[in-house]
Amino acid sequence: xxxxxxxxxxxxxxxxxxxxxxxxxxxxxxxxxxxxxxxxxxxxxxxxxxxxxxxxxxxxxxxxxxxxxxxxxxxxxxxxxxxxxxxxxxxxxxxxxxxxxxxxxxxxxxxxxxxxxxxxxxxxxxxxxxxxxxxxxxxxxxxxxxxxxxxxxxxxxxxxxxxxxxxxxxxxxxx
Numbered sequence: 001x002x003x004x005x006x007x008x009x010x011x012x013x014x015x016x017x018x019x020x021x022x023x024x025x026x027x028x029x030x031x032x033x034x035x036x037x038x039x040x041x042x043x044x045x046x047x048x049x050x051x052x053x054x055x056x057x058x059x060x061x062x063x064x065x066x067x068x069x070x071x072x073x074x075x076x077x078x079x080x081x082x083x084x085x086x087x088x089x090x091x092x093x094x095x096x097x098x099x100x101x102x103x104x105x106x107x108x109x110x111x112x113x114x115x116x117x118x119x120x121x122x123x124x125x126x127x128x129x130x131x132x133x134x135x136x137x138x139x140x141x142x143x144x145x146x147x148x149x150x151x152x153x154x155x156x157x158x159x160x161x162x163x164x165x166x167x168x169x170x171x172x173x174x175x
Contacts, residue, residue: 002107008072009112015065016109017116021053022125024158026151048154050129051096052105055081058089066093073108075100102133121164128157 026048054069056062058080066078076095083089095105106126114122131153 002073002104002111004072004108006112009108012069013109013112013114015069016054017114017118019054019056020118021055022118022121023053023161024048024050024125024128024154026154026158046151048151049096050098050101050125050132050154050157051094052076052101053095054093056091058091063091066091069093073104075104098129098133098136101129106130117164121161124160124164125157128153128160131157 026046028046054066056066063078070076070078070093073095075097076093078091078093081090081092095101106129109122109126113119132150135149135153
């Protein structure tokens with residue numbers, strides 16, 4: 001059960017509205033022995049990983065904020081992120097364990113709701129993460145097996161999130 005002070009919960013919700021991300025990573029890799037011509041066989045390994053992330057520029061005060069979130073929630077990892085292109089170095093707080101997402105992160109934002117459009121992304125993402133968690137519980141499978149049903153749940157959730165993130169200029173015609 002999540003036990004935090006209301007002030008902290010609302011602060012994390014606001015922080016997440018501006019700097020948070022609810023996502024699912026899906027990757028496919030070919031593996032297995034090579035055929036006589038040196039090409040990999042057609043076996044494919046599919047992995048999926050839902051995650052929650054907060055990102056900040058790599059300043060001492062910003063790392064302290066991410067450490068505070070990690071230490072208060074008692075989940076996730078804070079780590080430095082490498083520069084890509086001309087981006088400044090960053091720190092990331094990331095939660096990847098499905099159990100932690102279902103038992104800490106989702107209840108946090110259900111109790112302390114997001115206020116921006118990110119709330120809709122959270123709702124879609126949370127539905128997918130809960131489905132993954134329930135799939136594991138009902139079939140007693142390990143997430144490491146990366147089963148087909150889990151892949152389908154993640155793929156649908158990822159597509160639904162992508163549709164939410166499409167800019168819709170018609171919204172501004174009513175302002």
